[in-house]
Amino acid sequence: MKVVVQVKLLAEANQAFALRSTLRTVNKAANWVSGVAFEQGVPREYELRKHTYAELKARGLGAQAAQHVIKKTRDAYTTLNANIRAGNYGKPGSKGRLKAESKPVTFRPEAAQPFDDRCLSWQYDAQIVSIWTVAGRLKNVRFACSPDALKMLRAHRKGESDLIERDGAFYLLAVCDIPEPDLYEPDAFIGVDLGIVNIATTSTGYRATGRGLNRHRARQLELRRKLQAKGSKSAKRLLRRRSRKEARHTANVNHIVSKSIVTTAERTGSGIALEDLTGIRSRVRLRKDQRTSLHSWSFHQLAAFLEYKAKRAGVPLVYVDPAYTSQQCSECGHIDRRNRQSQATFACRACGFLANADDNASHNIARKGVAVWTAGRESRVPATP
Structure with a gap:
């Protein structure tokens, strides 16, 4: 690699x-x-x-x-x-x-x-x-x-x-x-649910909250607005000095989160399952006050960090279809839009299972990861007559 x-x-x-x-x-x-x-x-x-x-x-x-x-x-x-x-x-x-x-x-x-x-x-x-x-x-x-x-x-x-x-x-x-180590056969898969409120939630119980990062972004946005409105030489000089500060901070957080997830997978002999979120920004429709949060969401960078760190450690990583991961019950498999009662709460209308919505999604992603890994491992060569 x-x-x-x-x-x-x-x-x-x-x-x-x-x-x-x-x-x-x-x-x-x-x-x-x-x-x-x-x-x-x-x-x-x-x-x-x-x-x-x-x-x-x-x-x-x-x-x-x-x-x-x-x-x-x-x-x-x-x-x-x-x-x-x-x-x-x-x-x-x-x-x-x-x-x-x-x-x-x-x-x-x-x-x-x-x-x-x-x-x-x-x-x-x-x-x-x-x-x-x-x-x-x-x-x-x-x-x-x-x-x-x-x-x-x-x-x-x-x-x-x-x-x-x-x-x-x-x-x-x-x-x-750098030479890549051989991938080991995973005993299980760790599902990783990526989000804005919680940067990453795994099926092993790890949760990286986005409160601090979102507050940092809000402070930087407000400071940029004030400096741009002022327009003086000193304001422009400060803007140049602070340029890319938010990007550096976000990258540092993503490095810490991805390293923690990959280390856990390597220690437990597990693989990592991620949602394929390609094109999500063009698919979803949000209110105007939500667009800044969506377009500053660095899910692609975090996924890229997870991918290359997993390769260096020999940890298997697969991408799964994100469809219904937030609406499906990880206990009984029932799918209903109303199961997701709020950003944080999941309550299954079929079996009554109650859980944090991100935790529930991470378990669904983990199960899909096992299915994707198994399907990729199976031989497609016709049986010998």
Whole structure:
């Protein structure tokens, strides 16, 4: 499996200037390549290279940098087309889809630029890198990371690394290819019900409440409103300094929750069952005052954290159909919309079973997880006559 390790470059003033100039130059060139691709009907990478490579070299880009700019641009169009086919920009003829299809892809001045081993070399013992820039090769650029990250880089780094600029600092995102352990045969499955009031509720009794996280989001939202309304230089400076603070806090909470669930599954020899919530934001209809909570719900990030942590630990993980998990009684199996009396209360109208609604749903998810695992394990080969 591939894991991305982030290291911070401790660049000196002249090194930072060269790195910043490099990112601006390559992304300006990528915007030009994107315009050419759009005019040519987005040709294949080899054809796009014939139209743009010579000009990129004339602009001062090295051979590898020019190749990466072309590949980055072509990959951006591949992603755009995949999102259009998936309907992520709306239906044909919609405003969002017309906007996406009517203009070339653009790159921010500080957008990530990939570097391979020909234009970026690592020295782990000294914790320095040598990197190509438009001002020449920069040597002895120091970097900082945790001991665990350094150990992972030394043992598993492979492939490209992306250079990015964030709030005036430079980072390298290095890809590490870690061998996956074999999945064990689970004795049972832990059902995980994801939600907004409770971030995660498991069939083993673990509950990660969302009260603190939701309060943090409300405080950040109110502070942003006040600063944006004020509009002064100091307010804008504070907004920049606090940017992504909510995202970092949410990611930290999701890391803690996912680690706890995966550790429990590994210790008990169980698998993990998750609901497949793809497209839930477009399916549900909410009041206006509920939309902020729905669209700030980071269920996809939590599921992604659970998935990669489970892979690293060899824990089986399956996705199940979320249909009726909140309406079905985990004791008798009776399904009725009226069983879910409120956000927190489940009361079965057939057998009288009373439970917390999230606990009940987590047991239904666990049972579905067993069925999905068993169905995937069964052989589909016809029996020998």
